[in-house]
Amino acid sequence: MAGHSKYANIQHRKGGQDKKRAQAFTKIAREIQAAVRLGGPDPNANPRLYRAMASGRAINMPKDNIQRAVDKGGGAGAESLDEIRYEGFGPGGIGVIVECLTDNKNRTAGEVRAAFTKHGGNLGETNSVSNAWKRVGEIRYPLSVGSEDAMLEAAIEAGCDDCAVEDESHVVVCEMNALAGAAQQLSKKFGDAASAKFVWRTDIAIPIEGDSAESLLKLIDQLDDLDDVQDVYSNEDISDEELARLSA
Missing domain, CATH: 3.30.70.980 (YebC, transcriptional regulation domain)
Structure with a gap:
């Protein structure tokens, strides 16, 4: 199924990576804040927070930035998002x-x-x-973590439905209720995913x-x-x- 098509390639070639990186940090920080506000500050008990923090680590978001977002989401003056x-x-x-x-x-x-x-x-x-689209769980890893066969085998073991190479990434797709478990299982072999979240996809x-x-x-x-x-x-x-x- 298609998601963002080949647009990621255009983004990469257009440059402005520092700006994109700062925007990515901002968006992940907001996701962390929302996750904490809804499910608490413990990532082990809050799957949404676990995924957001893992996404931050995967793009080298500073630990202080991640912690500030957690604190801001759980503080008395936390903004409603x-x-x-x-x-x-x-x-x-x-x-x-x-x-x-x-x-x-x-x-x-x-x-x-x-x-x-x-x-x-x-x-x-x-x-x-x-x-005409479907809401699914999606886990992305850079191609450097392993071969297509290794990722496919791990995805099958984690109970996922599909695994392919898209936009220069390994893309693993699963049912929404399987995302948290699949992400944690894959992380044991490949480390933190570049992203693990719910997405919209269509054929x-x-x-x-x-x-x-x-x-x-x-x-x-x-x-x-x-x-x-x-x-x-x-x-x-x-x-x-x-x-x-x-x-x-």
Whole structure:
């Protein structure tokens, strides 16, 4: 199933990695805060917190940053973060799902709507996109941790449903209720995952090219840059040749 398609490759080639790294730290910190507020500060008793902290360690997020996020999420003055999902269609009819954590719903709604409007898309009703997608658990590791066969064997032993190479990563897919156990089992062999979280995936991929593809990537890039946006999912199918042209 497709998630973010080949967009991660575009991001990598566009540069600005320091900015992306800082944004990643911010998004993980917000996820840690939300996890602590909902399930407490003990990662062994809070699977969501365990996954968020592991994701932080996997991208070398400083321990002090992680601890500050835990403390902030459990403090008396912890901010209330609401989880909101927006769904819409980008150029070429591409489905886009945007997941947010926000302390101001009006601000987030306005920023997300403005991004869609600017780049030729439009927001839809709840389930207008996700009704053709499935919510699953996803665990990602860099290719350097081992071979495809080794990862596949470990994934099967952990009770996962699928294992493939996507966007220069090992991607393991499982049912939502199996994610915590599978992530912990895989970590014993491969260490902390680059990410372990619930994601949206679909078997429907829509071909897109030219100006529509360029506008779509700009839309996704703008959404990813928003502080309140945690994840963006889209089902475009862009050829390698078109990706090379767009990233030139």
